[in-house]
Amino acid sequence: MKFMSRWFTWVMLFTFLGTLITCPRADAQTKTQQIVLKGARLIDGTGRPAIENSVLVIEGDHVVAAGKSGAVSIPKDATVQDVSGKTIMPALINLHGHLGLTANGADSVPGHYTQENVVKQLNKYLAYGVATVASFGQDEDPIYSVRDAQRAGSLGGARVYTAGHGFLEYTGKTYPNDARYRPQTADEARADVRELATHHPDYIKMWVDDGLGRGTKMQPAVYQAIINEGHKQHIRVFAHEFYLADAKSLLAAGLDGFAHSIRDQPVDDELIKTMKAKGIFLIPTLVRDEVLFAYADNLQWLNDPFFLAGLEPGALAIIRSPENIEKGRKDPDIAKYRAGLEMAKKNLKTLSDAGVKIAFGTDSGIPTRFPGYFEHRELQLMVEAGLTPMQAIVAATGTNAEILGGAKQFGTLQAGRRADFMVLDANPLDDIHNTEKLSAVWQAGKTVPSVSSKTISGN
Numbered sequence: 001m002k003f004m005s006r007w008f009t010w011v012m013l014f015t016f017l018g019t020l021i022t023c024p025r026a027d028a029q030t031k032t033q034q035i036v037l038k039g040a041r042l043i044d045g046t047g048r049p050a051i052e053n054s055v056l057v058i059e060g061d062h063v064v065a066a067g068k069s070g071a072v073s074i075p076k077d078a079t080v081q082d083v084s085g086k087t088i089m090p091a092l093i094n095l096h097g098h099l100g101l102t103a104n105g106a107d108s109v110p111g112h113y114t115q116e117n118v119v120k121q122l123n124k125y126l127a128y129g130v131a132t133v134a135s136f137g138q139d140e141d142p143i144y145s146v147r148d149a150q151r152a153g154s155l156g157g158a159r160v161y162t163a164g165h166g167f168l169e170y171t172g173k174t175y176p177n178d179a180r181y182r183p184q185t186a187d188e189a190r191a192d193v194r195e196l197a198t199h200h201p202d203y204i205k206m207w208v209d210d211g212l213g214r215g216t217k218m219q220p221a222v223y224q225a226i227i228n229e230g231h232k233q234h235i236r237v238f239a240h241e242f243y244l245a246d247a248k249s250l251l252a253a254g255l256d257g258f259a260h261s262i263r264d265q266p267v268d269d270e271l272i273k274t275m276k277a278k279g280i281f282l283i284p285t286l287v288r289d290e291v292l293f294a295y296a297d298n299l300q301w302l303n304d305p306f307f308l309a310g311l312e313p314g315a316l317a318i319i320r321s322p323e324n325i326e327k328g329r330k331d332p333d334i335a336k337y338r339a340g341l342e343m344a345k346k347n348l349k350t351l352s353d354a355g356v357k358i359a360f361g362t363d364s365g366i367p368t369r370f371p372g373y374f375e376h377r378e379l380q381l382m383v384e385a386g387l388t389p390m391q392a393i394v395a396a397t398g399t400n401a402e403i404l405g406g407a408k409q410f411g412t413l414q415a416g417r418r419a420d421f422m423v424l425d426a427n428p429l430d431d432i433h434n435t436e437k438l439s440a441v442w443q444a445g446k447t448v449p450s451v452s453s454k455t456i457s458g459n
Contacts (some may be wrong), residue, residue: 032060034075035445039084041427042066045397045412047390050429056088059421061444066413086439087427089393090413091131091420092375093400096259096283096361099135099143099160104312104317108367110177113140121371122146122157127451128372129441131420132159132411134361134404136238136259137166137205140179144199156443161404163238164199167192167206167226169218186225193229202404204230205259207240208250212333217246224253231336242340247271251280257403258282259361263289269407272354281357281403284348286381287374288363292337295368296328306436307373310451319368324403345385352387359403360396372451376435383432390429419445 035058042054044066055072057064065072074080099121100113135143143162149155160346167189168180168256168345181196183189193204206226212216223239230237239249243264250258251274261284262271275282296304301307308316318324352358360382364374375396382392401411410418421442426434441450 007262012068025059034059034064034076034078036074036080037083038069038074038080038361039082039086040423041087042413043087043261043390043393043429044078044090044414045090045394045401046414047394047398050087050427053084054088054152054165057415058445061418063413063415063417063419065415081210083423085425087424088413088421089424089428089435090397090411091126091422091441092360092365092396093132093376093404093411094125094361094396095134095400095403096136096285096363097125097133097371098363098365100132100140101138101365102367103357104315104318105370106312106315106368111179113142115142115146117153118142118146118160119157121365122160123449125158125371125375126156126312126441126443128375128376129422129435129438129450130372130404131325131441132161132400132404133371134161134202134400135163135168135365136361136363137163137180137207138178139164140177159410161202163205164196164201164205167223168282169207169210169216171324183222183226185218189222189225189230193226193233193235194326197233197235201235203256204237205240206237207453208246209240209242212242212336220249220253224248226432227254244268244271248274249263250299251275256280258361260288260363261340262347263340263343266348267345267347272351272356275351276354279357281359281399282348282351283359283361284344284382284385285361285363285378286341286348286385287378288369289341289344290339290377290381291369291374292331293328293334295325296331296334298325300347301377304373304436306376306438306451307370310370310372315370345381348382349386352391357399357403358387358391358395360392360400379428379432379435389432392432393428409452437439 010442037056042051051068053069056066084141100118103112139162142252147160148161166180168182181192183192206223208218208223214379227237238257238259239250239255240259242260247262248271257280362374362378363369364371383389398412401407413421419442422438424434424442425437425439428434437449438452441448
């Protein structure tokens with residue numbers, strides 16, 4: 001019996017050892033298949049020159065390597081896609097957008113702020129190659145569950161950041177279900193910021209503007225309290241502004257970033273020096289100013305197939321209706337809108353040339369400001385203002401990722417960053433309009449449904 005027991009023990013031991021030797025290792029069984037895109041022109045979002053005949057290696061949701069063919073080895077057993085003749089660039093990051101405020105992009109009927117509608121709009125952004133959206137202050141409470149679900153990996157669409165409820169002058173214009181805070185005193189402002197902080201917003205947004213004289217501007221004591229309490233809660237504060245004087249006052253109060261261009265007069269050396277010294281960025285949002293007169297003037301891009309391809313049912317009828325066009329033409333401020341855009345362009349060029357940090361955003365998501373297309377139009381307007389295509393692209397990718405604190409996670413096509421990018425049929429460095437020649441959108445190492453050239457040609 002002792003012999004049989006020992007014999008059985010030795011048999012079991014050798015069987016176990018044989019299993020370890022002959023069976024594949026668990027990590028080998030679960031190793032993610034690598035994907036290689038080779039032959040494309042690669043714009044990595046850092047501002048470095050484009051790489052011709054590149055190799056981009058993806059594993060799972062991130063970039064493993066990116067560089068020139070011959071300098072980057074193609075892993076054995078990788079799935080290789082030849083994309084010669086195309087251009088790869090990082091997906092866009094919109095640092096100033098809005099969500100849930102309209103059902104079809106054009107209507108302004110209240111009651112659309114639902115998780116379903118927010119996710120639908122995040123997917124629309126993504127279909128146009130916008131993989132990250134910073135929502136700027138008109139969100140309602142469902143935004144927090146959307147953001148948390150995304151970060152837990154259980155919800156898709158463009159990556160979202162949020163200011164939650166923003167801060168507005170208390171007698172200014174509003175809309176139904178407006179969830180923004182309207183503090184009338186510094187004490188109320190501090191209390192509102194503390195309440196907001198319990199939701200862990202990614203930043204704070206406030207409006208310091210009088211709507212071309214039609215509203216009441218937030219008082220300095222109130223916005224100073226918002227900035228001070230925001231910083232006490234370790235939250236940065238960004239502001240909607242229009243006037244140069246307000247911009248200077250906000251800088252003195254400790255503001256962290258401007259959400260729009262300065263549009264009343266040319267920027268001066270004092271502003272430039274302060275912005276550079278403090279590292280303050282500006283988001284031009286040129287398309288936001290253009291859309292204020294675009295429908296009245298029937299601008300050329302209104303017939304752009306890339307624009308039309310992403311419209312929801314009913315949107316085109318609204319923006320092309322005689323009522324909407326006539327309303328725009330009769331707007332008493334339409335000449336000011338046109339002048340404001342031209343001043344914004346001039347100031348953008350001045351600030352950029354001076355070395356001020358230029359970000360990228362559009363104010364899309366407000367009714368008639370269409371998510372996805374507006375980001376491509378903004379790139380075009382930035383180039384019209386005098387920036388190079390590379391400068392505009394870097395603002396919309398690497399710079400914005402840095403501002404959001406994600407420079408090591410996304411925004412550029414470097415090792416370790418998320419594989420979020422667009423594949424284009426033509427070179428945007430030759431003509432920035434070529435970002436519209438969208439062949440494919442990739443998010444986290446996989447292709448996603450897109451408003452592609454093939455989709456447009458099939459309409």
